Amino acid sequence: MRSLTGRTALVTGGAGPLGQAFAGALAEAGARVVLAGRDKEALTEAAARVGADRTAICDVADPSAVGSLAVELADEDVSLLVNNAGVAGPVLPLTEIAPDAWDEVFAVNVRGVYLMCRAFLPPMIAAGRGDIVNIASVSGKRPLLNRTPYTASKMALLGLTRTLAGEVGPQGVAVNSLSPGPVRGPRMSRNFRLTAELTGCSEEEAERDFASRAALGRLVEETEVADALVAMLAMPGLCGADIDLSAGMIAPA
Known part of the structure; x- marks a missing residue:
């Protein structure tokens, strides 16, 4: 079992309920925690609530913002990246979903993960160690009616995770995904x-x-998902895996 003590974790979507749960669990496990998000006031309040060490403003879908974040955190040895930022998108039949609404979901849920990995992987590779956990969803593996952009984005995230794990695993960086069910x-x-x-x-x-x-x-409770994240990071052989934490979600007939 690997210790998280002394390691720095960057959590996107840090002001949200699940982001705060992740941050609190990581801090309790001994990690230094940096919360990233778009709302400065909400981040400050969240950091105080969960014991995070630092906050940073960033829109993960914006390449320049992600680049600026990497520069801002250059003094941090970020060896844990939790890609938690995401949007739920519309609840509508596909034929009623506007292209802009579809694109917004993919911009955050998929492009944002790509940009964050692209920005923070090089130092991990150089150091020969690191962990990336992408927060996916059981909905990326089972039907969820009237939620096509969300489910499609989460399925894309699973493909990104498995492929990236194969690319950077040999260089000491483990990439996995955690798929909560209904939280x-x-x-x-x-x-x-x-x-x-x-x-x-x-x-x-x-x-x-x-x-x-x-x-x-x-x-599923938020604390259960946070505990699962910490457990994943403590498992040295976990790479290219997806952990299903869904209370046994079953696909509808």
């Missing part, structure tokens, strides 16, 4: 609300229907 929190609440508006059911019914697809019949 209790604001994003899922938003999705249940939109699903209710689209189908005419209640939000409670939308949540029950979604959770019923999991073998355990429940949503």
Whole structure:
């Protein structure tokens, strides 16, 4: 089991609920934590809440912003990169999704991961060590109706992870993905609300229907996902893997 003590972790989407859960778990495990995101005030509040050491403003979909972030953090030995930034996108049938809405999902969920890896991999390769964990989703492996841009982006992320692992694994950098299922929190609440508006059911019914697809019949908690991340980073032989943390999510018929 590898220790995280003394290592520096960069978490994107750091002001969000899951980003904060990741940051708190990494800090508790002994890592120095840098939170990155687009909202300075939210990042500052999040850092104080979870014990992060530093914050940085960055839009991961913007190449210049990511480049500036790499320069800003040049004094940090970032050997852990958690690509958590992501957007849920529209909840609509594909034929009703505007091209701009589709592109926004891929800009953050896929392009953003590519840009972050491109910027922060060189120092890891030079040092001969590093870990990248891309936060994917069980929805990238199982159908999620009316969410085509999101599911397609997460499937693309799984392909990126496996291929990149083969490219940089021989140079000492492990690349893996973590695929949560339905995680209790604001994003899922938003999705249940939109699903209710689209189908005419209640939000409670939308949540029950979604959770019923999991073998355990429940949503996953943010703390469970954060604990899984730390466990992955403690496993020295894990590379090119995807960990499914979905309470046993089952594809609908």
